[in-house]
Amino acid sequence: MKRYFFFDIDGTLTTPLTADYPDSAREAVRRLQEKGNFVAIASGRLQADAVDVAEELGIDSVISDGGNGVTCCGKILYHEGLPLEACFRLLGEIDGKKHPWAVTTENKKRRKTKYDDYLERVTDRYYETVVDSRYDYRGAAQIYKIFIACAKREVKEIPLHTLPHVWLTKGTMLVEPVHKERGIFEIMKRYNVSDDRIVVFGDGLNDCSMFRPEWMTVAMGNAKPALKRRRGILLMMPMMMVSIMRADISGGYEYRTQ
Numbered sequence: 001m002k003r004y005f006f007f008d009i010d011g012t013l014t015t016p017l018t019a020d021y022p023d024s025a026r027e028a029v030r031r032l033q034e035k036g037n038f039v040a041i042a043s044g045r046l047q048a049d050a051v052d053v054a055e056e057l058g059i060d061s062v063i064s065d066g067g068n069g070v071t072c073c074g075k076i077l078y079h080e081g082l083p084l085e086a087c088f089r090l091l092g093e094i095d096g097k098k099h100p101w102a103v104t105t106e107n108k109k110r111r112k113t114k115y116d117d118y119l120e121r122v123t124d125r126y127y128e129t130v131v132d133s134r135y136d137y138r139g140a141a142q143i144y145k146i147f148i149a150c151a152k153r154e155v156k157e158i159p160l161h162t163l164p165h166v167w168l169t170k171g172t173m174l175v176e177p178v179h180k181e182r183g184i185f186e187i188m189k190r191y192n193v194s195d196d197r198i199v200v201f202g203d204g205l206n207d208c209s210m211f212r213p214e215w216m217t218v219a220m221g222n223a224k225p226a227l228k229r230r231r232g233i234l235l236m237m238p239m240m241m242v243s244i245m246r247a248d249i250s251g252g253y254e255y256r257t258q
Helices: 023-034 047-056 084-094 152-157 180-191 205-210 241-246
Strands: 004-007 038-042 062-064 069-072 075-079 101-104 110-113 128-131 145-149 165-169 172-175 198-202 216-219
Touching: 004 180, 023 038, 038 047, 038 180, 047 062, 047 069, 062 180, 069 180, 075 180, 084 101, 084 145, 180 198, 180 205, 198 205
Parallel strands: 004 038, 004 198, 038 062, 110 128, 198 216
Antiparallel strands: 062 069, 069 075, 101 110, 101 145, 145 172, 165 172
């Protein structure tokens, strides 16, 4: 039976925010495709970023932006930003105060900020950072991500309202969508796929929404405890894709690699 596999990137296929793809991941993707399965990325990364990873691994379908983007067979079906008015409300309430911010408004690994000290407050350098003291977020037509210099203990100081967030680093809150299942549903609708043919792999809290009981779910050994509690299969060693591909994934057991 043809199955539809959806792989998270960071911590699942690769070391977080790197291009370090283990041979086991490449081999698993290749073998799954050879068997006639559908293989896609399911990531919180920006569409252009996630597509770059997918192409490197020989994959042409991507759920990006935490479910707000779907690229199927190389064609973008949709790519949406965060709710714009909610973003404006959040930024308006923190602007000029304790927590400097940056925003991504284009489909590029680039963020804009008005704060000269932004890069002194955060440690991540994955995105290019453009500093413009005159930048006005209210001119943005869309906002894909908001980066906020904020420690976890300060989370209550950020008026997120209904906006979702994850932690990029201990000192950087990342406001981005966290409903990857939305993209999976789009693929299922497009190809008329039943629940019993869906297999998802993940490791982080932003994977929780796609770890649904009606789908086969595989948590990596390095997964967050909350995700492990949801899984159908647990890989006891991280990023051991070939092992699980060789196993019977009909479900419901813990698979331990040796």
